[in-house]
Amino acid sequence: MTLAGMIISGLVVLVVLLDVLRLRSRAAGLRVLAPGAGEHALLTATGVRPRGSWETDDDLVDLVPPDLPVVAALDLLGAVDPARYRDDRWARGVSAAQAVLVREEYREDVDPDDPTEFVAFVRRVKDHVHARAGIAVAPGLEAGPHDLGYRAATLRQLGKRPSLWIAGSVIGYATVVAALVLDWRSGLVALAAYWAHPLLVFAGTPLRPRDLWVPRPLRTPFLWFATAGGRKSTAERRQARHLEQAAPWYEQNRGRDFHEDRRETCPSCGGSDLRRWVTATDLVQRKPGTFTMDRCVRCGHVWQNPRLSEEGLGFYYRDFYDGLGETSAEAVFSGKTEPYYGRARMVEPFTTPRRWLDVGSGHAHFCLGAKEVLPATVFDGLDQGAAIEDAARLGRIERAYRGSFKDFAGELRGRYDVISMHHYLEHVRDPWEELDIAADVLPDGGYLLIELPDPEWRLGRLFGRYWMPWFQPQHQHMMPIGNLESALAERGLTTVATERAKAHLCNDFTLALLLFLGNVAPRTPAPWRPERVRLRRTRSFLVWSLGIPAFFVAVALDQTVNRFLARRTGTGNAYRLLARKTSS
Structure with missing residues (x-):
């Protein structure tokens, strides 16, 4: 036996077992619905056969057939932890794209031939603050045909890059082949583990995929081509x-x-x-x-x-936060929730606000999180984009103001105990005018909470244009914390608390690599980028394949070097400042 072959085989077995444990725990967490009848409407995809009926207390429940095909089942489990899904308001809506039980008040028409439409529909319902959405196995429900032509579109809908999935799958497959070539005896162990992966995931769980016994080494190469050549969703x-x-x-x-x-x-x-x-x-x-x-x-x-x-x-x-970019923006802002709680907790020692206005609120994710920390506070939001009106419709805020802060200044004067501006001032043309308005709108004793990228963070200079917070061309001004304190003092606002290391997110290395790879890899055409890149898919596959190992390194650097720098210096890539208005 060769040492290299044994090491590679051992790594394959270890990775397979870790993934099996992760996915098995999720599959075991799937509820199984009891038979019964309710007032919910049943929406089904083409070819799905509902042999029975089921009852639920949820406003919506996505029904998973026990015989859901292997690929669809693994994609679903890779996107959701069913045990946490119902009660986690931050978990994005997902669907097996087979059938849905939904209360009439949330019902919409869904294209039965397009699985991505089911995902989008479930996500819209789950985004409602007062709606409860779940996912469960429905005994007796028979899955329809699984159209792999939509797999790439479904992965994109779930927030994944098809080319990245293909690259990772190819690397895994090639590793097994390399183990066999280097040492066939230990390589057979790696092949057996790779082959047994889906069998181990679903054994003893509520899922019994109908194609479970199709050999994985044969299925996988076919899946690469089916995913790469997929068609567009509705x-x-x-x-x-x-x-x-x-x-x-x-x-x-x-x-x-x-x-x-x-x-x-x-x-x-x-x-x-x-x-x-x-x-x-x-x-x-x-x-x-x-x-x-x-x-x-x-x-x-x-x-x-x-x-x-x-x-x-x-x-x-245009087309960044709304329009073409709305889905991407929503995914980014719902990804990291701890900063939302941190901002709200910063105010707790000083006041329990009755009403809070968040300026530059966007999709109002901060308000959604802050409500968990301050349940008695009424949150309103102001933004120039259409997303703020959606935020009110979904129940994340009580009232939406769509327009500029200046437009509503007279109406807002004296109404709010706290005004917040999180990653807002760096976007405006004149941040000092915005501070003037905030000082005028706040009542005496009111608080202004600001969070900004920190231009003094040393990695910002090191990474240059690839440091995400420079974010050109949107970021107009980057204010050091001392400058902001002075500007607030000139307007009758006294700084009562600051947070620097606490506001830091350990992601500088990872985001810089993401920007770098995105700059190298060709993109899909857009109205402002009409040219078609030759061999776009091939180049994208190669770039992201090489980038996968680099991401592991970047994440490791963020969790070690980046975290150490923040603790050592007491600073970070962002800071928060809370100020109190002491004079009119």
């Missing part, structure tokens, strides 16, 4: 039409220079000793243009110079 076809309709507008504005004249003095302190700090492109949407951020040597303020005009900001914000 929503993606709808998005493609939106792209076509938006193309003339983007074509008309593409290539325009939206920059204003360059400033020769710092907008914060008036200093004239400036240093070029960051030169970047749009690394997220890949819209055209180059952007520069300068730093004032005297006060440390960092800002976009020359800055974009209001028309330019409209160009770069």
